[in-house]
Amino acid sequence: MPQAKGEHGTMTDSSLLARAAEIAQSVLAGDLRLGARLIRDLDDQTVLAELILRQLWPHTGRAFILGVTGNPGAGKSTVVDSLIAYYRKAGKRVGVVAIDPSSPFSGGAILGDRIRMQRHALDDGVFIRSLASRGHLGGLSRSTGEIVAVLDAMGFEVVIIETVGVGQGEVDVVALADTKVVVTVPGLGDEVQAIKAGILEIADVLVVNKADREGADRTVRDLLTMLELRHVEEPHGPESPSSEVEIIRTVAVRGEGIGELAAAIARNQEKTAGLAAERRARRARRELRDALLDRCAQRVEQVLSRHADWVDQVQRREIDPYSIAERLLVELLGGTRL
Ligand SMILES: Nc1nc2c(ncn2[C@@H]2O[C@H](COP(=O)(O)OP(=O)(O)OP(=O)(O)O)[C@@H](O)[C@H]2O)c(=O)[nH]1
Ligand SMILES: [Mg+2]
Structure with a gap:
């Protein structure tokens, strides 16, 4: 067991x-x-936090995980805010992980999302956590997964992950949710093109938000055409047959269309219930993979800091990095700990 850091440093x-x-x-x-404290400590990767997470693990896997992604500024947080209100009325406790790609410190993200979802700040049945994706290089999926696990263990029945669909990392995070909602808006020119390729493909429910704006009908038509084309191209599509993707119009600022959206989400949940086991298996595989890769990366750093001589040799061209990497692998995977 590694040494505990910080205030627990002296504990046995x-x-x-x-x-x-x-x-x-x-x-x-x-x-x-x-x-909340545990989630912060997980971010700092303290030993205690991981020990707690290990204990929580058997109590996870119960929450319904909803992914919400789409264009920047499309109104995702506003949609999420309205969905929180909807689920709260239905008596469900809701946890939210909002991922902000831009802010280097989570401070920026927390401020923006808190303002958007402020009305739930005093509700014990709502827990909102923002996560800056910068600074989580490659670890975004692990960090999000850990927060979702904590919220799940705490008994939040619905856990919503909000992320801008700009980078592959962000898309990957949402891709394994039980139901994926993709939010777009009218007036972006060619809406279908404006959404990054790869995002529409994961949609179970498409939302045309800001339907109070000019051009909502055209956006819906464009999306329908796109879905039909997709259906022709891959009639036996994977998890979400294109023909079954619903398109919902919302005016999230006024809460309009949110009941319909929630109903579409529920229908998708019902329809894909048979695939839940498969989805959970994929999620479990990724959780294990994330944990493994994370530990490998840490050990690689440890080994490298013990072997400055190897770096020197590579720099002097006395040995190539590939041979060293092979030796490193033996050191990493051949150790008795595995
Ligand atoms: N007209 C109109 N404006 C809306 C609607 N929904 C949200 N907005 C506004 O759109 C802006 C962006 O809303 P957010 O909910 O922050 O959008 P977001 O997609 O979460 O933004 P990022 O997380 O920064 O990508 C805000 O000023 C909202 O008030 C709507 O239905 N109609
Ligand atoms: Mg947002």
């Missing part, structure tokens, strides 16, 4: 484990403050 392994078990129990019992 067994007292750290006991502390982890205690906190895990409180988080499972719904302690929001400890849940």
Whole structure:
């Protein structure tokens, strides 16, 4: 077991484990403050946080995970805010992970999303966490997965992941949600082209938000044409047969169309229930892969810092990096820990 950092630095392994078990129990019992703290500590990758997460793991896998993605500024947060209100009325507790691609510090993201979803700030049945995707190079999927796991263990029945569909990382994060909603708006010129390739393909439900604006009809028509073309091209499409993708118009700022959107989401959930096991298997595989890659990356850094001599040799062209990499692999994977 690695050494604990920070305030727990002097704790023995067994007292750290006991502390982890205690906190895990409180988080499972719904302690929001400890849940929030755990999410922050996971971001800092503390040993205690990981020990707690290990204890929570058996209690995860129950939440309905909803992915919301689409054009920047399309109104995703406003749609999510309205959906939160809808699910709260239905008595469901809702957790949200909003991923902000631009801000280097999560401070920016937290501010923007808090303002958008402010009315839920005092509701114990709502938990909103923003995550800056910058600074999570390659680890975005792991970080999001961990937060979703905590919210799931805390008993939030619906967990919404909001992310701008700009980078492959962001798309990947949403791709494994139970139901994927893609939000677009009229007036972007060619809407279908304006959405990054690859995003429309994952949509289970398409939303034309800002339907109060000029051109909503045309956008709906364009999307329909696109869906029909796709249906012709791949009649036996994968998980979401194109013909079954619904298009919903919303004016999220006024809450219009949100009931219809929630109904479309519920229909998709029902329709794809038979595929849930397959989806969960894919998610489990990625969770394991993320955890593995993360540890490999850490160990690579450790090994490299112990072997400055290797770096020197490569720099002097005495040995090539490929041979060293092979040796490194042996050191990493041949160790007794695996
Ligand atoms: N006219 C109109 N404006 C809307 C509607 N929904 C959202 N907006 C406005 O669009 C702007 C962007 O809304 P957000 O909800 O922050 O959009 P977003 O997609 O989450 O934005 P990013 O996360 O920054 O990509 C805000 O000023 C909203 O008030 C709508 O239905 N009609
Ligand atoms: Mg947003």
